[in-house]
Amino acid sequence: MNNPYENAVKQLENVAKILKLDSEVVQRLSVPERFIEVNLPVRMDDGSVKIFTGFRSQHNNARGPYKGGLRFSPEVNEAEVKALSMWMTWKCAIADIPYGGGKGGVAVDTKKLSEQELENLSRAFVRAIHDCIGPEKDVPAPDMYTTPEIMEWMVEEYIKIKNEELKMKNSGDEMLATFTGKPVEAGGSEGRTEATGLGGVYVLESLAKKEDLIPEKTTVAVQGAGNVGYYFAKLAQEIGFKVVAISDSKSAVYRKEGLDIDKAMKSKEKDGSFETWKGGEKITNDELLKLDVDVLVPSAIENVITEENAKDIKARYIIEMANGPTTPDADIILSKKNIIVVPDVLANAGGVTVSYFEWMQNKRSEKWSKEEVFGKLKEKMVSAFEQTWEAMKKYKADMRMGAYALAVKKVVDAMM
């Protein structure tokens, strides 16, 4: 299914059958509560003005303010943003954080903008949507091609507008809570950088306990070595798991006895990819997915496990650290092969969980240490895993459907 929004609605309809939901509730949840489209005039370096189109989809706020990232990418479109906002509603419910779901973005190729143009665009987006966001309304965060620095420009612009409106000089930390994913020195939280990968490792640990896996004997292959893949691989290895493969967009490396992740990353930082690293055998990304390992961890991009390659997957467990790495057709094949897939809405919820901690710190004018953040993150992730596992058993479903059932039920209960 190519249209992600149709896909999201289909998943909702499947869960609705399991939960025996009223069709009126399903209708309400099938569409965002509000969808905003804005045209942004942006001053370019040559003095001209260019118009960019931006979106914000506010799916549901029954459990709290809308929450979700902002993407700056040429592919950003209405269907994608709507689907992602629905998935954020479920993710926040699974992580048990008091948020609804939102998502937004601007259709733009940031590689074609100068730093000044990027700043102008970021500020223009905030000027266009400032009435629709705020710490208790809607809390955006970084996503693809948006960075902590962009969040800093955005929150600055937001505070400027609100101070003018309220005729105040300094509205305090509270307004910083309008955006998360800010740099630490601009109101961000300690530990956000590692949060998603670390959250996934807590999920891996929980899974290992349920399935009696001994870390030292459990082999793990990680696709992707960006923020998520790198921290997942490094931190899983630190607690004893045998990480035997890792990749980037150009190449993958494999060593049966386990890789030295730090050395591999140092080599990649120096040469731009794993291609020149001698500490493992060179394989392709496709071969990585089909390795005979215990746990496969797609941590790069969407739709990598498909109808074509699902039959060749040998891992017993898949932990979806990337968003949407498995297509619905592949899911059916994996399920028939009894492969346990820990779905993205649970596995990568560590990022939004620490975003919630950032929001709390801003609202309370507090600063938590990294240890405190990681301790609270562990509690949340372990509890989300346990609840999803229970839901899977209760509804006699796979883990993805269990997670969705758990989430949709929480949201529906909050709507009543």
Ligand code: NAD
């Ligand atoms: P990133 O840009 O830091 O890293 C992406 C990695 O994927 C890079 O190593 C890149 O080389 C690799 N890659 C790109 N194309 C590839 C291909 N065709 N085959 C194999 N590898 C390829 O991104 P990230 O922040 O690590 O995010 C990765 C995934 O995790 C995305 O799906 C993102 O939506 C999801 N996610 C990220 C966060 C977060 O906090 N960063 C939170 C939740 C979900």
